[in-house]
Amino acid sequence: MARTPDAITDRILRWSGVAVFLLLWETAPRAGWVDPYFAPPFSAVLGAFGRLAAEGTLASHLLISAWRGLSGLAVAVAVGVPAGFLLGRHSPRAGEALEPLLRLLSQVNPFTLLPLFLLFFGIGETAKIAVIGWVSLWPILFYTVTGARTVDPLLVKTARSLGVNGGGLCRTVLLPGALPTLFTGVRIGAGLVFFMLVAAEMLGANAGVGWLVHNSAMNFQIPRLYAGAVAIVFLGYALNRGLLTLEQALFAWREAPSEAVTGRAARHVLRPGKGGAALAAALLILLFVAGGWEVRRVNLAAVSGGHSHHGKHSLPTPERIEEEKQLEQDLNGWEPFTDGGKGK
Amino acid sequence: MTAVDVNKSILSASRWLDKVSILLFLAAWELAPRLGGLFETFIAPPTVVVRTLAEFAENGELTGHILVSLGRALAGFCAAALVAVPLGFLLGSGFRTFERLVNPVLRFLGELNPFSLFPLFILLFGIGELSKGAMIFWVCLWPILFRTITGVKEIDPLLVKSARTMGTGIVTLFFRVILPAAAPSIFSGLKMGSGTAFFMLIAAEMIGASRGLGWLVWNAQVNFQIPRLFAATVVIALLGLTLDLLFSVVERKVLGWRQSSHA
Numbered sequence: 001m002a003r004t005p006d007a008i009t010d011r012i013l014r015w016s017g018v019a020v021f022l023l024l025w026e027t028a029p030r031a032g033w034v035d036p037y038f039a040p041p042f043s044a045v046l047g048a049f050g051r052l053a054a055e056g057t058l059a060s061h062l063l064i065s066a067w068r069g070l071s072g073l074a075v076a077v078a079v080g081v082p083a084g085f086l087l088g089r090h091s092p093r094a095g096e097a098l099e100p101l102l103r104l105l106s107q108v109n110p111f112t113l114l115p116l117f118l119l120f121f122g123i124g125e126t127a128k129i130a131v132i133g134w135v136s137l138w139p140i141l142f143y144t145v146t147g148a149r150t151v152d153p154l155l156v157k158t159a160r161s162l163g164v165n166g167g168g169l170c171r172t173v174l175l176p177g178a179l180p181t182l183f184t185g186v187r188i189g190a191g192l193v194f195f196m197l198v199a200a201e202m203l204g205a206n207a208g209v210g211w212l213v214h215n216s217a218m219n220f221q222i223p224r225l226y227a228g229a230v231a232i233v234f235l236g237y238a239l240n241r242g243l244l245t246l247e248q249a250l251f252a253w254r255e256a257p258s259e260a261v262t263g264r265a266a267r268h269v270l271r272p273g274k275g276g277a278a279l280a281a282a283l284l285i286l287l288f289v290a291g292g293w294e295v296r297r298v299n300l301a302a303v304s305g306g307h308s309h310h311g312k313h314s315l316p317t318p319e320r321i322e323e324e325k326q327l328e329q330d331l332n333g334w335e336p337f338t339d340g341g342k343g344k
Numbered sequence: 345m346t347a348v349d350v351n352k353s354i355l356s357a358s359r360w361l362d363k364v365s366i367l368l369f370l371a372a373w374e375l376a377p378r379l380g381g382l383f384e385t386f387i388a389p390p391t392v393v394v395r396t397l398a399e400f401a402e403n404g405e406l407t408g409h410i411l412v413s414l415g416r417a418l419a420g421f422c423a424a425a426l427v428a429v430p431l432g433f434l435l436g437s438g439f440r441t442f443e444r445l446v447n448p449v450l451r452f453l454g455e456l457n458p459f460s461l462f463p464l465f466i467l468l469f470g471i472g473e474l475s476k477g478a479m480i481f482w483v484c485l486w487p488i489l490f491r492t493i494t495g496v497k498e499i500d501p502l503l504v505k506s507a508r509t510m511g512t513g514i515v516t517l518f519f520r521v522i523l524p525a526a527a528p529s530i531f532s533g534l535k536m537g538s539g540t541a542f543f544m545l546i547a548a549e550m551i552g553a554s555r556g557l558g559w560l561v562w563n564a565q566v567n568f569q570i571p572r573l574f575a576a577t578v579v580i581a582l583l584g585l586t587l588d589l590l591f592s593v594v595e596r597k598v599l600g601w602r603q604s605s606h607a
Contacts, residue, residue: 010444013441013444013445014444014445014447014448015448016445017444017445017446017447017448017449018448018449020445021446021449038464038467038468097364097365098365100365100366101365101366101369103585104366104581104585105581107581107582107584107585107588108577108580108581109542109543109546109577109580109581109584111543111546111547111550111558111561112546112558112561112573112576112577112580113577115561115564115565115573116386116573116577119386120386194457195457195458195459198457198459198460199459199547202459210459210460213459213460213463214463216463217463217464217466222464222467225460225463225464228460229456229457229460229461232456232457232460233452233455233456233457236455236457237455
């Protein structure tokens with residue numbers, strides 16, 4: 001498909017804007033317009049990226065954060081979608097009655113809940129996933145309720161009169177009918193996931209992009225902090241892109257907004273078919289497995305090896321255990337305040 | 345007429361049901377820790393929460409925290425609106441090409457997680473009010489800016505052209521056509537901004553503050569004062585809900601013509 005000249009100018013404009021921004025980012029600290037300590041040049045941030053990648057920790061942080069985010073989102077979908085159908089379709093009266101309560105609960109600030117989740121679930125992965133699930137639950141639930149309520153009644157009645165009922169009706173009419181609205185809710189929820197994930201990782205974690213930012217801030221490694229912030233943006237962007245692709249694959253039957261509505265030529269979009277959806281699903285599962293493995297590895301390493309999660313991990317050797325025991329004994333024997341006052 | 349009446353009766357029935365659902369929730373919340381000994385140490389029943397709130401309100405501490413928090417949120421929000429709305433008008437109307445140029449960069453900046461910026465704000469502005477204000481400003485800025493640009497860009501060209509053919513000057517055009525046509529979109533941006541402002545405010549106060557509702561939560565958590573934790577959580581949720589309602593009311597008042605034209 002030939003691109004129109006307008007699309008090409010659009011592309012040039014977009015990328016030249018980015019280029020100018022990057023150029024400014026590079027020159028402003030170098031020329032001394034801004035303090036290079038607070039705003040290191042772009043090359044320094046790239047250098048920090050390179051160092052993290054060379055250490056092999058960048059991929060690990062990204063994988064762990066993606067796993068946490070996706071797990072939280074999966075929990076929210078697993079709870080929100082059935083509940084939404086139940087409240088929106090199965091028993092709409094209960095849905096109406098519960099709505100103000102649910103609105104009130106959705107207003108409960110997740111940051112105030114984080115301490116409670118920590119009390120209930122401990123400082124492990126469960127509390128983080130729970131708080132992420134909580135945040136993304138509400139848009140998914142509300143949009144599913146709306147989607148389930150607004151399925152074209154004509155379609156439902158037609159299907160009923162054709163003798164489709166129960167599970168069949170749910171699978172062939174209600175779910176496809178509600179899916180576009182439902183998916184909007186999922187995308188809004190996904191937008192909140194990384195927002196919350198970073199906060200959760202800052203409050204208590206030993207790996208992940210949020211931890212990376214927090215740790216860099218604590219150690220005044222400003223380029224590394226910028227690298228972490230950029231990594232978070234890309235992670236969020238990738239998730240959003242992935243969901244958009246999935247949406248286009250799933251709803252290929254929906255009409256794209258026409259030229260008459262948008263005012264300019266519709267951008268050519270790739271419409272992946274069933275193969276694309278299967279590939280996306282396979283990738284997701286792979287990400288889940290690999291991420292779960294990585295989280296387990298890092299957490300185990302944190303338990304056994306203290307703070308070490310850079311580079312290679314190894315089980316503590318007998319010598320090291322001896323060493324630590326010795327250190328502990330030294331510390332226990334050292335009592336500065338009992339004899340410090342008297343003097344020897 | 346009959347349809348309206350039916351609607352009204354359904355509405356009043358559901359209003360009644362609403363209260364029942366909330367009452368049932370409160371009853372369950374009250375009974376769960378008392379009867380079953382379920383998470384007794386972790387969950388404060390509503391009566392205890394109300395008692396704690398009353399104690400707080402009595403010594404004036406609560407209003408102090410609320411005012412401090414609202415003041416911070418309002419300052420950041422107003423600053424963001426004052427910057428974003430004019431900027432959005434400029435980018436959306438006069439400088440379209442420039443807008444296309446900077447759009448990807450703006451999107452990138454809008455996507456930046458405020459938590460990753462908070463350490464930088466602390467480095468730049470110290471741990472005083474300024475860094476918290478800057479954080480709220482930053483969070484509010486983007487939804488308002490993007491929604492204003494969209495609102496201005498998507499004004500029906502027919503309206504502008506007809507006003508022009510009738511000889512409307514640029515100032516009248518702005519106040520009578522462009523501003524009212526973009527207002528719904530701007531308003532939704534402001535609403536989104538206020539929600540996020542409140543959201544972030546609590547986080548900012550939890551990270552570093554000596555007063556305010558977020559500090560209250562943090563302090564209660566550190567000292568394991570569960571009733572205080574619940575009390576602060578309830579106050580924050582109610583404030584957020586009030587803010588949301590307030591915006592809806594103002595929206596209906598300011599943009600009433602939109603609804604009426606649709607009906």
